[in-house]
Amino acid sequence: MTLISDVQLACSRLAQHGWHSLLLQHGLDITALDLQQELSKPLHIDRTIKGFEDYSHSGVRGIEAGKPAESLLYHAFASPNVITTAQGTQLTAFPSALEIEQLLNFVYGVNPPSLETLRVYAGTAPLAIVVFAYEYRPRPETVHQCQADLCFSRTGVARVGTAPVLYDAARRGFLPFVDTATQQMRVTPARYGAYLAMQKKGARECFGPMNFQTPSDADLDFWVPIHKLFNGKECLLGLDLTVHLDNYQINEKIRQVHTRFNNTGWQEPDILNYPFVITEGLCHWAEPTDFGMGLLVPDDKERLVELAYYQERPLSFTMPSGTGGLVHGRHRVHDDGSIEDLNNVEGVDAIVKQGGYRALHYQDAMADGWVHARCPQLESCGLDKDSVAAYSIIGAPDFFPLCGQRELKVWSSDPDIFPCPTPPCPEVWHTRVNPLSDVRFPINPTLVGSHFADEDRTATAIVSLPFDASMAVTAQAVPEVGLAQRQSYLPDFASGVFGPGWEVGRGLIDKPFTNVLNGYMLASPFTEDARICAALGSYWPGVAPDSTRTFEPRSIASTVIPLTDTEIGLTGETSWDGLTGPVLVDYDGRQVVQYQSYEYSDYTGAALAGQLSSAITGQVGTQQYHQRVLAMRRAYHAVGAGTDKALRTLWPVLSFSLVQSADEGLQAAQQQAGHFLEGEVMYFFLYKHGAIITPSDNFKRRYVEIEARVQLYVSQTALLIKQDETLWRLLDESF
Structure with a gap:
């Protein structure tokens, strides 16, 4: 079947679901008898229609050969913000992942260039087959932030789970939620594709990379995609291509335990075998007939963590x-x-x-490796370099799948929000926010296949197609558009400071002082690191929950992104980690706060029991995440602990919730304070803690004495406060 035939089938299916009338608003008739001719004609674009605000200002046709972002039909199919008709009602069907891929192939194949044409375009730059993870994104999430566009990285991040992958067509992507089972989470995949690409020094105004680092990126070599490769005669003029994607993944975390520590009882050759080293049963390619070529899907497991067996016995x-x-x-x-x-x-x-x-020993299904492309017809054409692989990560679950590290870094670096001398402000997080896409380390060169060179430090960067920087002027008039509400598999949604990290670690190889990214430096299993990082106030922002308020006060951490009472199991629902947060109890004739001690928490045990869940925390979007962080900081300021990290640890959060306007407590507080809060309101109950007591009848429990109590209602513009038995009042926040 030809590419245009695939596009016709998709248009025919969607036309009756509101797409025909929607695209007619721009002058495009997707039911036209000669659809290819219809897609090539000039249109009158109406960028006031919701979802098209960030469509390229250069775009004037349904399909612009070789330019996905300028192709109106591709934007409509691929943008997660195109979800309503011109009248504002919900579209009743959406393009499948396969249909979007077929349309992208058509964009590149409608007028296929010759290999020589692409050589001329690249000029003196080396040309090679390069594998990228790629995603079409709304304007705020792109490299140049001028329009909706494709983003590319030589690193993709899929994530483990306990349920099969599920495509959300309206969101044009994937999420980990299982509606009927909140304690399960779906695997999330990563999409890879082969492109002809040229190697260039970093160029902020042309292709990036994202978050251009001055001056170092100008001296580094980046691979920049210029033409998508796919099977058949319509990809490159005069060639009938066959494109193969090969994948290799390895989990060797258990082996590394026995190489890094002495006298563990195991050594070679045993530690070269399963489960010390796992290379099978980690992932698979999704059916191309369902998702298109190149969707790498982790194998879903019964549990996130499993008991390891060796020679048919527990290891x-x-x-x-x-x-x-x-x-x-x-x-x-x-x-x-x-x-x-x-x-x-x-x-x-x-x-x-x-x-x-x-x-x-317990094992998880995390891994790292590569995706490599082969195309015999091009390999015989004398390209400048061998095929270049992508780094493939199968990472831990993301408990905030709608929040990305890059966006949090930009937000927390804004001096109007956090006035601090060296952004991103170290006062906000317990570590600096740094997405994996900003890291410039080589990939582990010892991975089987030797696909990654020591000097290659740009594999995790995100780039765009070559872009006309003059568009940045007109793009200033583009109105605000929403972020994609899905799990991204590009590395700006992954953590990038390692000790170890959340998705990938950093370690030294044999060559002195050479740091490389790898999967074997992570905790074994990942739940051990998750426990530590969550209890350090979401040490990896945007992926790890903040469990500080679940456990007794500790001098090393205070709450940064507070979880609600529901999220920590205080309202009868199952918490994200299977634990229950603090409660007030009577002890020895006085009221104290009762905790389960951090020392006896065990997230590996929780994973074995199927108790870890992203169902509740995963609903927190970027704006809500921001508001919680800001509200928490304002709460600390209200009790006089705003600028002192040590002082903040003296004020634990006993209760936190999102309050409805009809809440009786809020209404009474507003009446007493003589001030009514507008917009979203959050409730805090903080207390200044005194002695921490371990009761004689339960060493797992902690009782914490209360020296002072403070209740707060916080909106975006005002804060009501009640200290101990005083009346509610409006707090002057002009600090």
Whole structure:
């Protein structure tokens, strides 16, 4: 079937669902008998129609050969903001992932260039087959932020899960939610494709990269896509192409435990085998007939974490000392084969830190590797360089899938929001926000296949197609458009400061002082790192929840992005981590706050029990995330702890919720304060803590004394405060 035939079928299917009348507003008739001719004619674009505000100002046709962003039909199909008719009602059907891919191929194949034409276009720049992860995005999420456009990276980030992948056609993407089972989460895939690309020094005004780093990016080499490759005779003039995508993934985290620590009881050749090294059962290519070519999907597992078996027996090892909490060692194996849960033993942290006992190994399905393209017809044409692979990550779940690290970095670097000397403000987070797309480290060159060179430091960058910078002038008039409400698989949605990181780690290879990105430096299993990072106030912003208020006050962390009472299990619903937050109780004749001690929390155990969930936290969008962070900071200022990190740890959050305007408590507070709050309102109950007591009858519990209580209602413009037994009043926030 020809490319135009595929496009005709898609248009015919969608026409009756509101798409015919919607596109007629621009003068495009997708039911025309000669659709190819219709798609090539000049149009009168109406950019006031919702979803088309950020369509390219250079675009005037349904299809512009070789230019996806200037092709009106492709924008309509691929933009997650095109969801309503011209009259504002919901479209009743949306393009499938396959139809969007077929249309993209048509954009490049409607007038296929010759290889020589592309050589001339590239000039003196080297030309090669390069694999990219790619995604069509609304204007605010693009490299140049001038219009909706495709974004490309030589790194893709898929994510593990316990349920099969599901495409959300309206969002033009994927989310981890399982509507009928909140304790499950779907795997999310990454899309890869082969492109002819040229190698250029970084150029901010042409292709980027995103968040251009001065002056270093101007001296680095970036691969820039110029033409998509796909099967058949319509891709390149005079050639009948066959494009193959190969994938290799490896999880060797358990092996690394035994290479980094001595006397664990295991060594080569055993640690070269499964499950010390896992290369099978990690992912698969989705059916091209369903999703188009190049969708890499993690294999869904029954549990996010599973007991490891070796030689048909549970795999145990001698727990090394000083693992930094990044190796699970809480299930002790006795000589008679019985298993003891050390979470039920007093002083478990000290036992795990000392090591020296037999423990069970647990495995996860995270991995890293590569996607590599082969095209025999082009390999014989004498391209300048061998085919260039993409770095493929299968990462941990993202508990805030609608929030990206790059956007949070830009937001927290805004001096109008956070006036601080060195952005992004270190006062906002416990670590600096830095997306993986801003990292300039090589990829682990020891991966099978030797696809990554030591000097290649740009694989995680995000670039655009070559772009006319003069469009930036007219783009200033583009109105605000919404962010995509889906899980992105590009690396600006992944964390980029490592110690280890959330999706990928950083480690030294044999060559001194050479840091490389890899998967083997991560916690084993990932839930060990998740526990630490969540309890450090969402140490990896935008992916890790903030569990500080779930546990007793600790001097090393305060709340940054507060979770609501519902999200931590205080309102009867299941919490994100299976635990329940603090409550007020009577103890020894006085009221105290009761906690489950952090020391006895175990997220690996929670994963084994199927208790980790992104169903609630995953509903938090970017704007809500911002508002929570700002409200938390204002709350700390209200109690006099705004600029002192140590002082903030003295004021735990006992209760936090989003308040409806009809709430009786809010109405009473407003009446008493003589001030009515507008817009979204958040409620905080903070207290200044005193002594922390471990009761004699339960070493897992902590009772925390209350020295002062403060309740707050916070809107975007005002704050009402009640201190101990005083009356509610409006707080002057002119600090």
